[in-house]
Amino acid sequence: MSSSVSITLNQCSRTFAGGNTALQPLDLQVHPGETLVLLGPSGCGKTTTLRIISGLESPDKGGQVLFGKRDVTALPIEKRDVGMVFQNYALFPNMSVADNIAYGLKIQRLPRAEIAQRLDEVMRMVDLQGFGDRRIDALSGGQKQRVALARAIAVRPKVLLFDEPLAALDAKLRDRLRIEIGQLLRELGTTAVYVTHDQDEAMALGDRIAVMQAGRIAQLGTPQEIYHQPANAFVADFIGAVNCLDVIGSRADGGLIVHGGELSASHLQDVPTVYCRPEDVQVVPLDQADVRGTVVQSIFLGQSQRLMVDTGDASLLQIEAPSRQRWPNGTAIGLALPSQVLFHPAKPTPSVNTKEMANG
Ligand SMILES: Nc1ncnc2c1ncn2[C@@H]1O[C@H](COP(=O)(O)OP(=O)(O)O)[C@@H](O)[C@H]1O
Numbered sequence: 001m002s003s004s005v006s007i008t009l010n011q012c013s014r015t016f017a018g019g020n021t022a023l024q025p026l027d028l029q030v031h032p033g034e035t036l037v038l039l040g041p042s043g044c045g046k047t048t049t050l051r052i053i054s055g056l057e058s059p060d061k062g063g064q065v066l067f068g069k070r071d072v073t074a075l076p077i078e079k080r081d082v083g084m085v086f087q088n089y090a091l092f093p094n095m096s097v098a099d100n101i102a103y104g105l106k107i108q109r110l111p112r113a114e115i116a117q118r119l120d121e122v123m124r125m126v127d128l129q130g131f132g133d134r135r136i137d138a139l140s141g142g143q144k145q146r147v148a149l150a151r152a153i154a155v156r157p158k159v160l161l162f163d164e165p166l167a168a169l170d171a172k173l174r175d176r177l178r179i180e181i182g183q184l185l186r187e188l189g190t191t192a193v194y195v196t197h198d199q200d201e202a203m204a205l206g207d208r209i210a211v212m213q214a215g216r217i218a219q220l221g222t223p224q225e226i227y228h229q230p231a232n233a234f235v236a237d238f239i240g241a242v243n244c245l246d247v248i249g250s251r252a253d254g255g256l257i258v259h260g261g262e263l264s265a266s267h268l269q270d271v272p273t274v275y276c277r278p279e280d281v282q283v284v285p286l287d288q289a290d291v292r293g294t295v296v297q298s299i300f301l302g303q304s305q306r307l308m309v310d311t312g313d314a315s316l317l318q319i320e321a322p323s324r325q326r327w328p329n330g331t332a333i334g335l336a337l338p339s340q341v342l343f344h345p346a347k348p349t350p351s352v353n354t355k356e357m358a359n360g
């Protein structure tokens, strides 16, 4: 939609009664039409941030919320023109699907014909055609969430806010609705903020992701940046699995000595540890290996398997291996860890790395 609005938070902190600081002073900008995901563990301040954007919560004194250039800090939720979708649906259980979806439209006193047309349009968008007369308590969880979604978009809000909308659904339904919400958000072009603790959901839906930790933003970036260039160990560990190898020495030629072998990484000098993702480690013949170890466990995942390899390091090395091959426990295994997959949060990653991956 051409009328998409930006969201700006200036120095928004939130301290609750008793001195519990949920949010440190936060600066955040959501671009017009963008979907920004707030991702982080339980209790890190995601919901508080979303509620401050919605008007359900006020920031501490000094904090400011802008929609576009308009200061909405003092406006209550009903004056902010936001649509919200919650984990627990928050529907009227004894009203029909159509009455739930049309609720906001009736409050806006839209003409009856326009309401009927909007109902038709949004029920089609969320794949609920024919369900208008159903009672809410006669719907499945996934259908209820579609109703909540339809209700939120029916009023054509400036801003869409989601708080863990898929958390109560089973895995298969979650995957499907995640794809549908993504399509819907692209179609609508409405500025959206989406809260989740699920990294897959965050990467699938976010144009950008703000990873939160203890009331602060630990990193803000595209899914690719967050995954391939994590700003610190917390982000690296929270997003996907990561290996952290102790560096126990270095060679004159720059080679890094680790348990079980040696790595070449000219972009990583003077680091105490080296990081790599399980899927970036390759199994190779022992005589071609950078690092050697022993398989101590293999976890079958269907599309792949996770091998746990003891290299003598304090922690086991996790690697992602093809699903059909077998490495019985105790097997000696050779691993290649090419320079371009090694990183350290404190060091810039060579840009060629992510560019090459982006080009496929
Ligand atoms: N109304 C409240 N009163 C007191 N503490 C609260 C209130 N709401 C949230 N908190 C606290 O603020 C912190 C952040 O909460 P929240 O924003 O809900 O986190 P998240 O959504 O990331 O799980 C938590 O420690 C939580 O216990």
Ligand SMILES: [Mg+2]
Pocket: 046, 047, 048
């Ligand atoms: Mg929450």
